[in-house]
Amino acid sequence: DIQMTQSPSSLSASVGDRVTITCRASESIDTYLNWYQQKLGKAPKVLIYAATSLQSGVSSRFSGSGSGTDFTLTISSLQPEDFATYYCQQSYSTPRTFGQGTKVEIK
Amino acid sequence: QVQLVQSGAEVKKPGASVKVSCKASGYTFTRNYIHWVRQAPGQGLEWMGIMNPSGGSTTYAQKFRGRVTMTRDTSTSTVYMELSSLKSEDTAVYYCARDAPYYSDDSGDAFDFWGQGTMVIVSS
Numbered sequence: 001d002i003q004m005t006q007s008p009s010s011l012s013a014s015v016g017d018r019v020t021i022t023c024r025a026s027e028s029i030d031t032y033l034n035w036y037q038q039k040l041g042k043a044p045k046v047l048i049y050a051a052t053s054l055q056s057g058v059s060s061r062f063s064g065s066g067s068g069t070d071f072t073l074t075i076s077s078l079q080p081e082d083f084a085t086y087y088c089q090q091s092y093s094t095p096r097t098f099g100q101g102t103k104v105e106i107k
Numbered sequence: 108q109v110q111l112v113q114s115g116a117e118v119k120k121p122g123a124s125v126k127v128s129c130k131a132s133g134y135t136f137t138r139n140y141i142h143w144v145r146q147a148p149g150q151g152l153e154w155m156g157i158m159n160p161s162g163g164s165t166t167y168a169q170k171f172r173g174r175v176t177m178t179r180d181t182s183t184s185t186v187y188m189e190l191s192s193l194k195s196e197d198t199a200v201y202y203c204a205r206d207a208p209y210y211s212d213d214s215g216d217a218f219d220f221w222g223q224g225t226m227v228i229v230s231s
Contacts, residue, residue: 044218044221046218050210053209087152089217091215096157100151
């Protein structure tokens, strides 16, 4: 199974800050990498697919980069509604696997 | 609009089985695979398996093989996930999610629509 490791596990940031979350795969997954946002008590929501493509309807302050084993999710200017937990997930092989999550909290 | 609506919360005793439903609407049911993902309280997301609603084929995560069965009813556009021999560690929210391939050869996919989740509590 491909292991996905996110860092950091949590972070505190202020509204307006630029936030970066990283995700590393245990082997190359090309660009088969998705990012999800999950708010408390809700189902996850896809933000970025195929490493860099913005899901329809998602704010352009979210962006993704990377290929191979190293990936990044960037929030250009953190907004109050962005406080949530973020997960990366690989779709290169079965089983699909997720990172352990990064909780973004208010500073 | 695409919707996945899941059945309600369940409380089960250890050793019992649970069957969760996921009713799809707003798109052609047989065109998109359905995944099942679970989340234990305060924990991350865990993929359980995938089903092709068209032919009924399934692929399960190794961890759940022998205990999980995914089926579908095309007449009602509903997918089911049954988990047997329940243990306390199976206490979780169970989600269905629609598969959305993003390359022309159908390789690579994201989960673009999710059900609201079904809480399953396993307790004696």
